Amino acid sequence: MILLELNGIRKSFGATRALAGVDFQVRPGEVHALVGENGAGKSTLMNILSGMLKPDEGTMRLLGREYHPAGPLEARRQGIAHIHQELSNCPHLSVAENILLGIEPSRYGWLDWAALNRRALEILRDFHHPAIAPERRLQDLPIAARQIVEICRALAQNASLILMDEPTSSLQREDVERLFACIRRLRDSGIAIIYISHFLEEVREIADRFTVLRDGASVMSGSLQGATDAQIITAMVGRPVETLFPARRSSRTPERVLEVRRLSAPPAVREATFELYRGEVLGVAGLIGSGRTRMLRSLLGLLPANAGEIIIGKELLPAGARRAKIDALMARGIGYLSEDRKGEGLALELSVADNTTITNLASCSRWGWLNRRSQIEQTETWIQKLRIKVRSAESPVANLSGGNQQKVAIARLLHQGARIVLMDEPTRGVDIGSKAHIYEAIAEMAAAGNSVLLVSSYLPELFGICDRIAVMVRGVLSPARPVGEWTAETLMHTAIGAAAPAPGEREFLQ
């Protein structure tokens, strides 16, 4: 039996062709993974299914009947629910109001609060989450609970098909486990799920079948058991990818460029001590919330640090002092890539050229006046070098896909000439093709004698690119060890705190 069938779906926005012929089928009670690079058209397709957009061409059939929703409400009525990548709920409203938003029980326009809370509780109970009180304001709940509320919103409409757009991007591992348990429960009750993700491991863990989208067209479909990772990646990027990670030989030298001693910024960062050597890539693993990002930010003076010393080369800077603020550190060769690309990593409305050169405008200005031509020319060399897909150096960064935006952020670090680069989740929300380019750029930086500190939640990249890895455990940074001494198991074991080293008994390598 076929629940949903798409045939030849096409959609263009002006001159941009977003979808160029998508065909696939979803069966009831299956988890169907939709994979593809950023910009392949996954989100457009989801928006068409959820009634936000109308296709230009093609047919959709839901349980054999023509399906062309007039809007999101009709899609919901027909049993298709959409859970967005970024949490899409109203933080100021209660759990119950969020679950039943748009279909509130009412009488003559007046809300029936009792029925609202009762129905919401029923749904939460059916979904085995009775501990979430329907009256609670959503903004007081943790993120994982908010996601449950969104799933319950889908269930409230008796959805037969739930679209999930990268639902795990803001979750930590244990919450991912809970979400997967939810998904399996939904699947077992006969609900189909279209699951979008960048992570093949995740897709393998949860999905039964998959469809690959490339450049707006469906290029491969089938059972996950019958396809290897290499085949799927090849279909996604349109060319065989031998390995995601560049073959690199450690370029680490004994020259110490950065030393951080007993940095603390309570309560999130209790103690961080590490050394960074010329030419090395040092990974920092840890659970989300373990204090990795805060360690970087307090090191950079973006968050107040309590105590600690930063030694760059031979110069000692007390953490938190004026000399250790981010501008002073940048003048000493430190570069920073924020995990929040849209919030503080890039100025989205400004051009690629402005974003690339902003930290080093001296390179294209004289006496305070910009030389626009030089700015654009220099940017164009970075565009070529990092293979950034963009029409011109003067296009706004907002027009780029996530992966290409991230490349612009990295181009800025390179243009800045940073010798010590602190990167926070450089490949989050980035497609596989761009990931490979970013790893290449990191490897080249290190090979050129620069040093990289890489904070990442993605274990394969820590193992694929780092020389040494340290683990942040509840605000304490473990000693860094060569990557060969770690396995995924020991790393996770350390990260969850099973073998957290006490601050006094640390020993340093080298």
Place this chain on the structure above:
Amino acid sequence: MNTPAIAAAPAISNETRKSVVGQWLRTLGPFLGLAIVITIFAIISGNPARYLSIVNLRIVLTQTVIVALGAIGMTVIIISAGIDLSVGSVIALCGVVSAIALRAGWSPWAALMAGIALGGLIGCINGLAITRLSVVPFIATLGMLGVARGLAKWAADQQTVNIPPTWLNQLAATFPAHAWMLMAPGVWITILLAIVAALLLRNSVFGRRVFALGSNEAAARACGIHTDRLKLWIYSLGGLFFGLAGVVQMSRLRQGDPTVAAGVELDVIAAVVIGGGSLSGGQGSILGSMIGALTMAFLRNGCQLIGWPNYIQEIIIGVIIVLAVAADRLRSVKQNS
């Protein structure tokens, strides 16, 4: 599968307590501000008996009516993450049109309704500009601020419009004709409308969708709420209140004045913000806005009693607005950390 939910429970209960305290602070904050203002002025005026006398309270309440009516409409708009800068001009225009209607021999009821309806129509036009022309509310209503002011002057032929004496003139009378009313009819009307609006925001589907819209417009749209239609209603409803405020303004002056109420929009917005409304939407309450409007009226009145000049009032009110919002920011930062 009960374990995760249970495991999450302790963390939640701790947060609940924090948020309950925060919620209380948010509700009590405006009251506290009002109490402080009254206390301070009662002391520095050197004559607390006079400042807090029944007569003076009546005067303050009557002076509050126009800003308070505007603040009811503005609260709905601000909760939806919108703004309306045209309030002052709309008050003038509706007052003038209502005065012209009276002068032309319309019955007081008809003149009153004409003023209110015109306000609603202008709000509707604002809503159309915001939804159909996709102009941000700030700009759309900034344009209307000019248009409505110009129309008012045009309609009144750049003069004040004198009106025949009718019961409409009693709307904002400090001492009403019937002693049993105790306060000006306008005060009673404002209280009644404030209660209705508060109930509407709290308990109606419309009201909750206003909150949803202001809290997260994309989510509201994805849930099938017709956000454009909703905005049209919101600005039209706001306009009705501004229209009524215009008629009260006319009644107070006993004439239609096309130059009156310039800058009142800022007082109205300030009342909502002092009362806990957030310009980024999703937050605000009618009760808070009413307290905000009262706070400003007591301030003005106190300054007048002491004999401070107008410019001192302006400076003080400016500082109070910033302090009120700063206090609110501090509260929410504390809550989040």
